[in-house]
Amino acid sequence: MSEAKPVRIALLGCGTVGGGVLRLLRQNQAYLASRVGAPLEVRHVLVRDTTRPREEGCEQAWITDDAGRILEDDSLDVLVEVMGGEQRAGELIERGLQRGLGVVTANKFLLARRGPELLDLAVKQGTDLAFEASVGGGIPVIRTLREALTSDWVERLDGIVNGTCNYMLTRMREDGWGFEEALREAQRLGYAEAEPSLDVDGHDAAQKLVVLAMLAFGARVREASVPVQGIRAIDAADHRFAERFGYRIKHLAVGRDHGGHLELRVHPALVPTSDVLASVSGVLNAIRVEGRALGPCLLSGRGAGAMPTAVSVVADLVDVARARIAGVAGLATRGIQMAERALLPLQEVSSPFYLRFSVQDRPGVLAAIAGSLGDNGVSIEQMVQTGAGEGPVDIVMTTHRARWGGVEQALVHINQQDFTAKPGRFLPILQG
Amino acid sequence: MSEAKPVRIALLGCGTVGGGVLRLLRQNQAYLASRVGAPLEVRHVLVRDTTRPREEGCEQAWITDDAGRILEDDSLDVLVEVMGGEQRAGELIERGLQRGLGVVTANKFLLARRGPELLDLAVKQGTDLAFEASVGGGIPVIRTLREALTSDWVERLDGIVNGTCNYMLTRMREDGWGFEEALREAQRLGYAEAEPSLDVDGHDAAQKLVVLAMLAFGARVREASVPVQGIRAIDAADHRFAERFGYRIKHLAVGRDHGGHLELRVHPALVPTSDVLASVSGVLNAIRVEGRALGPCLLSGRGAGAMPTAVSVVADLVDVARARIAGVAGLATRGIQMAERALLPLQEVSSPFYLRFSVQDRPGVLAAIAGSLGDNGVSIEQMVQTGAGEGPVDIVMTTHRARWGGVEQALVHINQQDFTAKPGRFLPILQG
Numbered sequence: 001m002s003e004a005k006p007v008r009i010a011l012l013g014c015g016t017v018g019g020g021v022l023r024l025l026r027q028n029q030a031y032l033a034s035r036v037g038a039p040l041e042v043r044h045v046l047v048r049d050t051t052r053p054r055e056e057g058c059e060q061a062w063i064t065d066d067a068g069r070i071l072e073d074d075s076l077d078v079l080v081e082v083m084g085g086e087q088r089a090g091e092l093i094e095r096g097l098q099r100g101l102g103v104v105t106a107n108k109f110l111l112a113r114r115g116p117e118l119l120d121l122a123v124k125q126g127t128d129l130a131f132e133a134s135v136g137g138g139i140p141v142i143r144t145l146r147e148a149l150t151s152d153w154v155e156r157l158d159g160i161v162n163g164t165c166n167y168m169l170t171r172m173r174e175d176g177w178g179f180e181e182a183l184r185e186a187q188r189l190g191y192a193e194a195e196p197s198l199d200v201d202g203h204d205a206a207q208k209l210v211v212l213a214m215l216a217f218g219a220r221v222r223e224a225s226v227p228v229q230g231i232r233a234i235d236a237a238d239h240r241f242a243e244r245f246g247y248r249i250k251h252l253a254v255g256r257d258h259g260g261h262l263e264l265r266v267h268p269a270l271v272p273t274s275d276v277l278a279s280v281s282g283v284l285n286a287i288r289v290e291g292r293a294l295g296p297c298l299l300s301g302r303g304a305g306a307m308p309t310a311v312s313v314v315a316d317l318v319d320v321a322r323a324r325i326a327g328v329a330g331l332a333t334r335g336i337q338m339a340e341r342a343l344l345p346l347q348e349v350s351s352p353f354y355l356r357f358s359v360q361d362r363p364g365v366l367a368a369i370a371g372s373l374g375d376n377g378v379s380i381e382q383m384v385q386t387g388a389g390e391g392p393v394d395i396v397m398t399t400h401r402a403r404w405g406g407v408e409q410a411l412v413h414i415n416q417q418d419f420t421a422k423p424g425r426f427l428p429i430l431q432g
Numbered sequence: 433m434s435e436a437k438p439v440r441i442a443l444l445g446c447g448t449v450g451g452g453v454l455r456l457l458r459q460n461q462a463y464l465a466s467r468v469g470a471p472l473e474v475r476h477v478l479v480r481d482t483t484r485p486r487e488e489g490c491e492q493a494w495i496t497d498d499a500g501r502i503l504e505d506d507s508l509d510v511l512v513e514v515m516g517g518e519q520r521a522g523e524l525i526e527r528g529l530q531r532g533l534g535v536v537t538a539n540k541f542l543l544a545r546r547g548p549e550l551l552d553l554a555v556k557q558g559t560d561l562a563f564e565a566s567v568g569g570g571i572p573v574i575r576t577l578r579e580a581l582t583s584d585w586v587e588r589l590d591g592i593v594n595g596t597c598n599y600m601l602t603r604m605r606e607d608g609w610g611f612e613e614a615l616r617e618a619q620r621l622g623y624a625e626a627e628p629s630l631d632v633d634g635h636d637a638a639q640k641l642v643v644l645a646m647l648a649f650g651a652r653v654r655e656a657s658v659p660v661q662g663i664r665a666i667d668a669a670d671h672r673f674a675e676r677f678g679y680r681i682k683h684l685a686v687g688r689d690h691g692g693h694l695e696l697r698v699h700p701a702l703v704p705t706s707d708v709l710a711s712v713s714g715v716l717n718a719i720r721v722e723g724r725a726l727g728p729c730l731l732s733g734r735g736a737g738a739m740p741t742a743v744s745v746v747a748d749l750v751d752v753a754r755a756r757i758a759g760v761a762g763l764a765t766r767g768i769q770m771a772e773r774a775l776l777p778l779q780e781v782s783s784p785f786y787l788r789f790s791v792q793d794r795p796g797v798l799a800a801i802a803g804s805l806g807d808n809g810v811s812i813e814q815m816v817q818t819g820a821g822e823g824p825v826d827i828v829m830t831t832h833r834a835r836w837g838g839v840e841q842a843l844v845h846i847n848q849q850d851f852t853a854k855p856g857r858f859l860p861i862l863q864g
C-alpha cells in the first residue's frame with residue numbers, strides 16, 4: 001500500500017508524551033505506513049534543551065531549538081504539538097495552519113482559550129486540526145463526539161476528567177484521609193504537581209469541559225464563563241456522610257443542553273453508588289455522554305500518562321496523514337458547526353443538594369435551619385445529626401430538587417445566625 | 433458546503449432499526465448534508481410486506497420487495513443493510529460490494545460468518561464496509577478499535593455484549609430470582625425472544641466476539657471455534673455465594689492475545705465487585721479493551737434498541753458517504769490486516785475459579801474433594817460450607833490460578849464419587 005512520498009512530521013515538544021509518540025512511531029512503523037498509505041517520517045523535534053538525552057531512536061539531526069527552521073521547511077506535512085502552554089504553541093499552530101499544514105495537538109489549555117478560532121482557521125485553510133489527546137488522555141471521547149454522535153443531539157455530559165482529583169477523593173474515601181494527606185500522597189506518586197492549583201481547584205477540568213462543549217454542544221465558550229469549584233473544602237467526614245446517604249463524592253465536569261440555554265459547571269458532587277461513575281476510581285477518568293437517540297454512553301480509561309496520551313496523538317496523526325495523502329485534508333472536520341451559546345447562570349441551576357451545617361446543639365436550631373431553607377424554596381429529603389452534648393454538632397441533609405441560588409441564599413442567612421459554629425456548605429447531587 | 437449531486441441510498445430492511453435510521457436522516461437532514469458535503473437521498477427501502485405502514489416520512493415510492501430493482505439502479509451509492517439473517521443479506525451485500533457500492537451493515541450474524549471475506553472484497557473493490565452497529569448497538573467500539581487503537585497492541589478484551597443475559601443476571605442477583613423467572617420477565621419486557629436460545633446460550637455474544645476479534649486482534653476466526661457457555665445453569669444461590677466472596681456474576685465475551693496463541697471464550701464469570709464491569713447493570717453493555725500502551729479503556733452504553741443502533745448506522749453512513757463524495761472510498765479500512773490465528777484450547781486457559789459442589793454431609797468429603805483438586809493442580813483459596821444435618825450441603829470455593837482442563841478433570845472425578853448429590857460446577861473468575 002505504501003506510496004513513494006512519505007508524510008513529513010515535525011514534533012513540537014519532546015517531554016514524556018513526545019517521547020511516547022516517537023516510541024509508538026518506531027515500534028509500529030510498518031503497520032502505520034500501511035494504514036496511512038505512506039511512511040510517516042519525523043523531520044524535526046523542537047526542544048528547549050538540545051543537549052538532553054531523548055527517547056531511543058530519536059535522531060540527533062531531528063533535534064532543534066529553532067522553531068523558525070521548522071516552519072521554513074517546505075516539505076513538511078504535519079505539526080504534532082505536545083509542548084503545552086498557550087503563547088508559543090498557539091503561535092506555531094496558527095502559522096502551521098496558515099501554511100496549510102495538518103496539526104495534531106494535545107494542548108487543552110490552548111484549545112480552551114482559542115479552540116474555535118483555530119478550528120475555524122483549519123477549515124478556512126482546508127486542513128485538519130485534531131485534538132483527541134487534549135481531553136481524557138487515551139479515551140477516544142473527541143472522536144466519539146465528532147463522528148459517532150453526528151446524527152444525535154447530546155443532551156447531557158458528566159465527566160470525571162481530572163485524575164488528580166479523582167485519585168485524591170478515592171484515597172480520602174477509602175482511607176479516611178483529609179485533603180492535605182491525600183495531596184501529599186498524590187504528589188509523592190507524581191499524580192499532582194508541586195503547585196497543585198490547576199488540578200485541585202478545578203481549572204484543568206474546566207478547560208477540558210470547554211473543549212468537550214465545542215463538539216458535544218457545538219458551543220463557543222470562554223473558560224472564564226464556566227463556574228468552577230475544586231476539592232479543597234471536602235473533608236473525610238463529607239465522604240462518610242455521603243456514603244451513609246448512598247453516594248460517593250466525585251469531582252465532575254457537567255454539561256446540560258436545555259435547547260435555549262447551555263449549562264456548564266465544574267464542582268465536586270454526590271454520585272449515587274449505583275451509578276457507574278461512582279465506580280470510576282483512582283486516576284481513571286470517565287466521560288458519560290447522553291444523546292437523545294443514543295441514550296447514555298460512558299467512556300472510561302487512563303486520563304493522563306505518556307503512553308495513553310501518545311496513543312491518542314498517533315491515532316490523530318494517522319487520520320490527518322491519511323487524509324492528506326489521499327488529497328482530502330480537512331474531511332474529518334467538514335461541516336462541524338459551533339455557535340456562541342448563552343449559559344444558564346449557576347443560580348438558576350436546579351438540582352438536589354447535600355447540605356452540611358456545624359451548629360451549637362440546642363433546641364430550635366433545626367427548626368431555624370429548616371425555616372431558612374423553606375423560605376428559599378428548599379425542602380429537606382433526609383437528615384442526620386451527629387455527636388451530642390459538648391461542642392458543635394454536624395447536621396447533614398439531602399434536599400429535594402431546588403434552585404442553586406435558593407440554597408446559596410438560605411446558607412447566607414443560616415451562616416449569620418449565632419448558633420452557627422462553622423459556615424454551612426453544600427454540594428449538588430447528580431441525578432440520573 | 434453542499435454540492436449538487438446527492439448520495440443515493442438503498443435501505444435494505446425497514447424494521448425498528450430501519451425506521452430509526454429513516455427518522456434520524458429526516459430529523460438531521462441539513463446537518464448531515466453539511467457533514468457529508470452532499471445531501472443524503474433515500475431511493476429504495478427493501479421490505480417483505482409492501483403494504484405495512486412505515487415510519488413517518490417514508491415515501492411509498494421508495495418501498496419495494498424487489499431486490500433486483502434496487503441492484504439495477506445505476507445511480508446508487510450506498511447500501512444500508514438492517515434486515516438481518518445470513519443468506520439474503522449476504523448475497524445483497526456481496527453484489528453491492530462487487531458493484532463498488534459502499535455498504536453499512538448492522539448484521540453481526542453475517543459478519544461472524546463472512547466478515548473477513550466481505551472486508552477483503554470491499555478492499556479489493558476500493559469501497560467501504562462499515563459495521564459499527566453490529567456490536568454493542570450505540571457503543572462506538574468498532575470505531576475505537578479501528579481508529580483510536582491503530583498504534584497500539586490490544587492484549588485483552590472483556591465484554592458484556594449481550595443485554596438479555598446481563599438483564600437476567602442483574603434481576604437474579606437483585607431479586608433472588610431463578611433463571612426461569614428472570615427469563616419470563618425479560619420476555620415480558622421485550623428483552624428476550626420467545627425462543628431465547630441465541631441470547632441465553634451465548635451464541636449472540638460469540639458472534640459479537642468474532643466480529644470484535646477481527647479488529648482487536650486482526651483475527652480471522654470461525655464462530656464454531658469459540659467455546660461458548662450460556663447462563664442456564666446459574667441459579668440464585670450462585671449469586672449469593674459470588675457476593676459473599678466479593679464478586680458478581682456477569683456473562684462475558686473474553687479475548688486474550690498471547691502473541692502466539694489467541695484466547696477467545698464466552699461464558700458466565702465472577703467479576704470482582706470493585707471492577708467497573710460489575711457495575712454495568714440491566715440491559716447495558718460494556719466492552720473493556722486493554723492496549724499495551726493505552727492500558728484499559730471501557731466503553732459502555734445501550735447495546736441494543738432501535739435508536740442507539742440507528743445512531744451507529746447513520747454515523748457509519750456519514751463516514752462512507754463523505755469518503756465517497758470526496759473520491760476516497762475505502763480510506764477508513766486502508767491497511768487493516770487480518771490473519772488466521774491459532775486459538776488456545778480451552779483446557780489450557782489459566783484462571784482462578786469458583787467451584788460449587790452439592791454433597792452428602794459426612795466426614796472425609798472435604799478431604800476427598802481437596803485431594804481430587806490437588807491431584808489436578810488446583811489449589812483452594814477460600815471455602816464455605818452451607819447448611820448442615822439433613823440432606824446434601826453446598827461446598828463452595830474459590831481457587832488460585834489453575835488450568836481449565838485441570839478443574840474439568842477434577843470435577844469429572846468428584847462427580848463420580850458416591851457422596852456427590854448433584855454434579856459439581858465451576859465458573860472462571862475474572863482477574864484484573
